[in-house]
Amino acid sequence: MLPSRNLGPNAYLLGVPGSRHTLDTPALVLDRLALEKNIAKMAAIAERHGIGLRPHVKSHKSVRIARMQIEAGALGVSCATLGEAEAMVEAGIPGVLVTSPIVGTNKLRRFVALADHAGPRQLMVVVDDPRNVAELAVHAARLAYPLDVVIDYHAGYHRTGVTDENAALTLARAIADTGMLTLRGVQAYGGHFQHIEAPAQRKAAASQLRDAVASLVAKLESAGIPIELVTGVGTGTHEADASAGVFTEMQPGSYVFMDVEYNDVLAEGAEASPFDTSLFVQSTVISTQAPQWVTIDAGTKSFATDSGSPVAAAGVEGTSSYAFFGDEHGKLIVDPAHRPSLGAHVEFITPHCDPTVNLYDRYHVIEGDTLVDIWPIEARGRL
C-alpha cells in the first residue's frame, strides 16, 4: 500500500490552518495538547502517591500514545488481548501486562514467542486456572528464562479471576511447582464499578475491593509467596486507589481521551473532571430535508452503541440531541432557530471512547484547528 492510502483521504490537509473543520468525515479527531495534558496529569498523580502506572492500551490501541505514556514515566502498558500485546512488543514498548487469561494452544504458542522476542521481564499475563498454568508451563519450556505471570482475582465482578483466597493460594503453588513460571503479583480490576456515577457509592466499592485485595496479599505473603506487584485501578477510581497503599500500580485507560460517560463520572459536585476531553468524532450534515432534524454521516459504524449517545461539542448552536439513525447516519435534533446548513461539520464527544476508537483506522491529530499529524491505530481489531 502507498503511504497516502495509509494516511487516508485527509492527508492533503496536513498543516493547513482550520483543517479540523474541513476533514472528510466521519473522522476520529484527537486534540494533541489535551492528550498530552491528560497523560502528564495521571503521571503526576501516580508520582505524587508513589504508585506505578501501567496504562491500558485497550483504550487507544496506538503505539505512539503508548510511547508518550512511557516517556511520561509509565512502567509499561496493560493490554486486553494478545493482538494488542503483539502490536506493542513489536514496536519496542517495554513492560507489557496482558490483563486477561490467554487460552488455547496456538495463542499460548504466540504468547511465548512474543515473550522470547520481548526479553526477560518484559511481558506478563494473568492466570486464574491451574489448567491454564499447566499449559502455559508446557509452552514456556522453550524460553531461556521464566515466564512472568500474575494471579487474577475476581474483584467482585466474576468476569475472570479466582474467586477466593484459597484458590489463589492453590494457584500460586501450582505456578511455583511448574518451575517455568514466576509469580509477579496479583491483579484485581473492578471493571463493574468504574462507571458508577454516585461518587460515594463508587468509592465504597473501590474501598471494599482494596480491603479484599489487602487480605489476599497478606494471605499469600504469610504463606511465603512474595507479591511484588498489585495491579488494577481504572480511570473511575484512580484518585482514592492511588493513595490507599494497597495497589502498587494502576492500569487506567480512558483518562487519555475521556468521553460522555467518564466526564459524568469524574465531574463531582461543582468540581469539573481533572481530565480534558481530547477525543472527538467529526461529522458532516448530509441532508437537511427533514423539518425537525438534520441527518449527519455518523451512525452505529462511527460511534459505539453500548452506552448512550454522543454529545455535540462544536458546530451546532443551541440545544441539540443525537439519536442513532442506522449504520451510517445520525439524527441530530436541533433548535429550529439554529439549524446547521448542508455540509456543516458537527463535532461530537464520543459516548464510550474505547469501542469507538476500535471502529477507526487512524487518529486525526489536531492542534487548535489545524491537522498536524495522522497516527495509525495499530492494534485496531487485533482481538
Added chain:
Amino acid sequence: MLPSRNLGPNAYLLGVPGSRHTLDTPALVLDRLALEKNIAKMAAIAERHGIGLRPHVKSHKSVRIARMQIEAGALGVSCATLGEAEAMVEAGIPGVLVTSPIVGTNKLRRFVALADHAGPRQLMVVVDDPRNVAELAVHAARLAYPLDVVIDYHAGYHRTGVTDENAALTLARAIADTGMLTLRGVQAYGGHFQHIEAPAQRKAAASQLRDAVASLVAKLESAGIPIELVTGVGTGTHEADASAGVFTEMQPGSYVFMDVEYNDVLAEGAEASPFDTSLFVQSTVISTQAPQWVTIDAGTKSFATDSGSPVAAAGVEGTSSYAFFGDEHGKLIVDPAHRPSLGAHVEFITPHCDPTVNLYDRYHVIEGDTLVDIWPIEARGRL
C-alpha cells in the same frame, strides 16, 4: 506487510480438517456453501420476477462477495459510503450506486475522480438537495461524459431524501438544468420497516411506500422526465416488493449472511426463513471460575451492540444466554449440567450482521468444518 500478516494468525490452519473449531478467536466465520446458496436464491427471486438486483455491500464490504453477486446476475452493487464505492470501483466491480448523498468539497472531488476511473454509466449517486446538485455539477465539469444521479425520496423515514413530489420535480429540473448530470431514476429505501417482525405490518408499510413511489414516478414521467430505474427494497421486504412491479431493482444486503434479527423477521409462522445463516463469530471460553456462567473472549468489540444479543449456535449444549461483559468479554450463562470447559469454542449467530462485520479485518471462510480460505474485508472502516 507480509502476506501472512494480512491473513492473520489463523493462516496456518488453511485446509486443515476440523480447523473451524481451533481458530484463534474471536474470529468471524463465513460458511461458503450457505453464502453461495443465499446469493443464488436472491438472484433467482429477482430473475423470476424480472426485477434487477443491485445488492448492498454495506453488509459485507468485500470485493470477493460483490464479485460473486455480479457473477450470479446482479446489475451492480449499492454502497452506503464513498469509501465503499472506491473499494468496489478500484476492484473493477461495475454498476455502483452510492445510496446516500455525498456532501463536501473534497468528497465530491473524490467521487468525480472515481466516476472518471469507472467509466460512463458505471457509478451513480443519490441526491436530495438542489445545493448538492449544483456542487456536483461544478465538479462533474471535468468529466468527458455526464454524471449519473438518482433522486432520493424520504420513504417515510426522513433520513435522507426529498419529502414530497413537488420537491422531487424541482430537483429533477435542477439536475437537467446543470447539463452535466443525467437523472437515472428514483431511490426509496424504507430502512425503518425492514426489521418489523409482524409480517402483516411490515407488508403494509412496504405496500404504502410502493403506492407513494408509483405516484412519484408517474408525476415525474408526466412532466416529461424519464425514470429508468426505481431502486430500494431490503432483505425484510424483498418478497412482496420483487413482484409488485413498482421497483425496477432491489438493494438488499443482509440476505447473504442473515443474523438473529433477520432470522426472526423472515421466519413466518411455520415457515423457516428462505435464507440460511452463513455468518458466525467463533469465541473461546477463557475463564470458568464463576459458578453460573463461563466467560468468553468476545464482547462489545466483537459483536455489534445496537440490536440484542448474539445467540450460541454451536459449542454449548442445553439452553444458554449471552450478555455483554465489557469490551473484550462475554458472559455466557449456561445450563449447569452442560458447562463448557476452559478452552472450549462457542460459535454465535451475530445479533446484527452489518456493524458486526465492520469490526473485523477478514472472513474465515469454511466448508463444513474446514478453513478453506481467508478473505479480506476491503471496505471495513471506509466510512
